[in-house]
Amino acid sequence: MISIVNYxxxxxxxxxxxxxxxxxxxxxxxxPTGVLRAEKLILPxxxxxxxxxxxxxxxxxxxxxxxxxxSGVPILGICLGMQLFFSRSVERGEHKGFDLIxxxxxxxxxxxxxxxxxxxxxxxxxxxILNKNLPPSHYGYFVxxxxxxxxxxxxxxxxxxxxxxxxxxxxxxNIFGVQFHPEKSQELGLQILKNFSEI
Amino acid sequence: MLAKRIIPxxxxxxxxxxKGIQFQNLRDAGDPVELARYYVEERADELVFLDITASKxxxxxxxxxxxxxxxxxxxxxxxxxxxxSLDEIRQILSRGADKISINSAAVxxxxxxxxxxxxxxxxxxxxxxxxxxxxxxxxxxxxxxxSRQTDLDGLEWAERxxxxxxxxxxxxxxxxxxxxxxxxxxITQQIASSVSIPVIASGGGGEPAHFEDVFxxxxxxxxxxxxxxxxxxxxxxxxxxFLLNRNINVRI
Numbered sequence: 001m002i003s004i005v006n007y008x009x010x011x012x013x014x015x016x017x018x019x020x021x022x023x024x025x026x027x028x029x030x031x032p033t034g035v036l037r038a039e040k041l042i043l044p045x046x047x048x049x050x051x052x053x054x055x056x057x058x059x060x061x062x063x064x065x066x067x068x069x070x071s072g073v074p075i076l077g078i079c080l081g082m083q084l085f086f087s088r089s090v091e092r093g094e095h096k097g098f099d100l101i102x103x104x105x106x107x108x109x110x111x112x113x114x115x116x117x118x119x120x121x122x123x124x125x126x127x128x129i130l131n132k133n134l135p136p137s138h139y140g141y142f143v144x145x146x147x148x149x150x151x152x153x154x155x156x157x158x159x160x161x162x163x164x165x166x167x168x169x170x171x172x173x174n175i176f177g178v179q180f181h182p183e184k185s186q187e188l189g190l191q192i193l194k195n196f197s198e199i
Numbered sequence: 200m201l202a203k204r205i206i207p208x209x210x211x212x213x214x215x216x217x218k219g220i221q222f223q224n225l226r227d228a229g230d231p232v233e234l235a236r237y238y239v240e241e242r243a244d245e246l247v248f249l250d251i252t253a254s255k256x257x258x259x260x261x262x263x264x265x266x267x268x269x270x271x272x273x274x275x276x277x278x279x280x281x282x283x284s285l286d287e288i289r290q291i292l293s294r295g296a297d298k299i300s301i302n303s304a305a306v307x308x309x310x311x312x313x314x315x316x317x318x319x320x321x322x323x324x325x326x327x328x329x330x331x332x333x334x335x336x337x338x339x340x341x342x343x344x345x346s347r348q349t350d351l352d353g354l355e356w357a358e359r360x361x362x363x364x365x366x367x368x369x370x371x372x373x374x375x376x377x378x379x380x381x382x383x384x385x386i387t388q389q390i391a392s393s394v395s396i397p398v399i400a401s402g403g404g405g406e407p408a409h410f411e412d413v414f415x416x417x418x419x420x421x422x423x424x425x426x427x428x429x430x431x432x433x434x435x436x437x438x439x440x441f442l443l444n445r446n447i448n449v450r451i
Contacts, residue, residue, distance in 0.1 A: 010320070013295035017270050046320055112201075113395055115322060117366070118420065119202040119244055119450045139202060139450040141275060143322045161200055184275050184297065186239065 002026040002197060003038035005065070007055045009080065010046035018183035018190060024197045032064035040199065041065070041073060045080030049089040049105065049146070052080055053097065062098070069100060074174045074199045082170065082177030083148055091146050101172050103150035110163030115145045120160050122180065128157040128171045130178070132195045138188045140168070140180030148179065202450045203414045203442065204244035204421035205435055206399060207428045209234060211280075212251050214260040231264050235272045238428070241435040244450060246272065247300065247369075247423060250280035262290055269295025277325055279369075283308075288315050292323060300325035300369055303342035306349055306356075309363055316364030325399075326365040328357060330386055331373040338372075338386045345373050354389055361394040368394065369423065372402040379405025379427065387417035399423050407433060407441035414447050 002019055004012055006028040019026040026042075029035060043065075045052050056062050069075050077085050086097045089105035097105070108114050123137040140160075147166040150156060158169035160179070168179040176196060182189035209216050215229040235246055248268070250261045265278055278291050279300030288299050305312050305326050315324045329345050330338040330353035338353035357368055370390055372383030382403045391398040397420035400413045404424035413419045427433055439449045 011292055011295070013269060013293065014273075014297070017295060018273055021271070021273070046322065113397060113420070115366075116201065117322060117397055118204055121200065121202075184273060186274050190273055 001038075002040045002042055003029045003034060004042045004044060005035065005061065005081075006030045007045075007052065007059055007061060009052050009055060010044060012044055014181075015042065015044055015078070015183045018193055019197065022190060022194050022197060030059055030061075032060050035061060035064035035068055038068060038073060040197070041068065041075040042196075043075060043077045043081035043084060045078070045084065046143070047080060049080065049083060049091040049097070050093070050095045052084060053095055056084075066098065066100075069175060072174050074196065075176065076196045077175075077177040078183075079144060079179060079181060082179055083146060085170075085175060085177055086148055086150070089146060100175055101148075101150055101155055101170060101177070102152065103148060103155075105146045105148055107146055108144075108163050108166075112163045115143055116162045117143045119185075120162060120180075122158050122160055122168055124158045124169070126157055128169070128176075129199055130157065130169060130171065130176055130192050130195050132191075134188055134191055140178075140182070140185040140189060142168075142180045144179060148177070200448045202244070202448050203419075204399075205410070205438060205449070206245045206247055206421055206423040207238050207243050207435065208247040208249060208401070208423050208425045210249050210251050210425070211261070211264060213257060214252075214264050217251070232267045232271060235268050235276070238435065239272055239274055242439060242451065243274070243435050244421070245274055246276040248276065248278050248280075250278065252281075255281070258287065258290075262294055265291055265294040265296050279325070279327060283311075285311070285314055285318060288319065292319055298323045298325050298366070300327045302327040302329065303347075305360065306340065306342050306351065309359070312360055312363040312365055316366070321364050321366035321396075324365050325367045325369050326360040327369040327371065328353060328360070329371045329373055330383075332383070332386070341373060353386055354393060357390040357394055357398075361396050365396060367397045367399060369399045369401060375403030376401070377426070378403055381405065381409040382413040382417065382419070382422065384412055384417040387413060387419050391418040391420070397421065405432070407438050410438055411442060411445050411447060414442070415445075
């Protein structure tokens with residue numbers, strides 16, 4: 001059973017559909033007890049960093065999530081969910097994240113269109129549970145205006161180019177994050193979700 | 200590098216795909232889900248479903264179609280056609296569509312763009328703009344399937360919807376639409392270079408070279424087409440291979 005944290009940001013239907021399509025079960029949870037019961041967690045999310053953290057605080061999910069992740073339960077952050085793992089973000093003022101992965105979340109700069117929306121190439125730079133049975137590079141579907149900059153480059157498992165090179169997939173022990181949307185990235189995206197589901 | 204997107208568009212009426220699509224391999228060529236699956240395998244980057252059902256009472260049929268598509272299609276898809284309220288938009292997004300597109304309702308009630316963007320995020324709000332060239336350097340906006348002329352200038356309206364919170368512009372040139380003589384490069388280029396959001400060019404794509412032009416010359420971010428794919432004149436894959444050979448970044 002994969003527990004998807006539902007904290008009021010974004011539509012979770014596609015993610016649930018993708019997990020079901022792969023033959024796994026999922027549930028939506030939004031309480032600390034739900035988190036503490038989970039065997040495997042997905043932290044999704046679209047929208048603003050500060051709004052997401054506020055909702056997590058309101059639902060009292062932060063301590064439960066930290067406790068669960070500390071106990072070794074695998075967690076996958078998708079898009080904003082991945083960004084929340086970091087120490088801080090500069091989206092609409094400076095805001096603190098979970099600080100599970102030291103580093104910051106910064107605005108995409110350059111003269112390119114923001115948000116970075118569409119299919120872009122993901123290049124894996126090392127093997128991970130997430131890229132099992134995947135080619136070294138493939139396309140993923142992105143929608144975001146901020147990117148993650150981990151302090152420790154060893155946590156980076158894949159990068160993408162858009163106004164510079166940034167980390168689009170990270171791994172730190174039982175913590176996984178992807179900036180793109182695997183549930184919308186056709187069969188290669190589904191493979192990533194499958195790899196996580198099979199941990 | 201971000202890939203240029205190729206987007207087939209399907210017209211859906213009363214829950215069925217219309218406009219004589221001829222596919223031998225499909226069990227049911229009128230089934231939106233089956234066609235969606237076909238185009239996903241063809242490496243379409245996104246899909247747009249335009250609901251042309253006349254009556255509002257039949258809206259639930261579309262909701263059901265959205266739900267069925269979302270269960271099997273794992274690329275982004277947009278639903279458009281006759282959406283006028285935040286509630287209808289919510290109904291469609293909650294069933295798994297990634298984006299909605301609004302056209303006439305956005306012109307009549309521009310506030311709908313900002314309200315939809317505030318409620319669901321700009322990334323899922325596509326504003327469709329139908330334009331027709333009225334003089335040497337002026338394109339006028341039309342609504343209601345091109346039947347009503349408005350006072351709006353195409354370029355000005357595009358800039359305004361982008362400020363109101365639209366996430367993308369789907370620009371259709373009524374002069375080019377249905378003619379397969381190429382996209383309107385002039386207005387596409389003008390809008391694509393003046394707004395900060397992606398522009399999907401639509402209308403006129405009939406040959407692979409038209410797609411090359413709209414990406415290279417007009418700087419469109421994506422191109423939408425219907426008949427070229429439905430009548431199997433070219434496959435999505437063929438267009439993409441052509442573009443790749445001309446150094447345009449596409450997802451193969």
